[in-house]
Amino acid sequence: MTTADIAKQFTAALKAGKFEEAERFWSDDVVSIEAMDGPMKEARGRAAVHAKGEWWTANHEVHKFETSEPFVNGDQFALRFSIDVTPKESGKRTHMDEVGLYTVRGDKIVEERFFY
């Protein structure tokens, strides 16, 4: 598969809210990197990245989560996210714009890196 094929299928799963299907595109040693320092800065391996997603979902009330079509270059693709969310801890509804950068190797996503 090309990077564009993987990007398209992964993005379609995200848009449909089918996270299990999206995770099938992860490499077992996928790494997830946030921009901010802290315990969530870097998650390594399928179990840790899955747990990070579970934590996020459990701790945020999501009002809207929009994902763009993928933007591709070589073995990487980018997605733009527009998120309307209330973190349960603060209770303060906020809008977040992000860019996610995904790196593909051997038909699997080996890294996701978030910019904001």
Add this chain to the structure above:
Amino acid sequence: MTTADIAKQFTAALKAGKFEEAERFWSDDVVSIEAMDGPMKEARGRAAVHAKGEWWTANHEVHKFETSEPFVNGDQFALRFSIDVTPKESGKRTHMDEVGLYTVRGDKIVEERFFY
């Protein structure tokens, strides 16, 4: 300077159309990488990247060029571009959405990579 500082100043120069000022943030051996194969795929060094920009400007009629605020992670930042343009060769007005990913080292931009 932090990556965020450089990103902010570089972006402000782009938004103002001050390309000479933006180029001051380039490293002398800056590399510019397009997603498509062809003669513009990779330009290496300040002179080549500048020439690529000149070529683009000379060959496109730009109706609108919108640049987002920067999205930062570590030594990289991303920009989202929304471009309304007529390539002079085709004469066909088109809309392009892109993501630009910039890598900073030693307070200079050493790489720009475009996703579409």
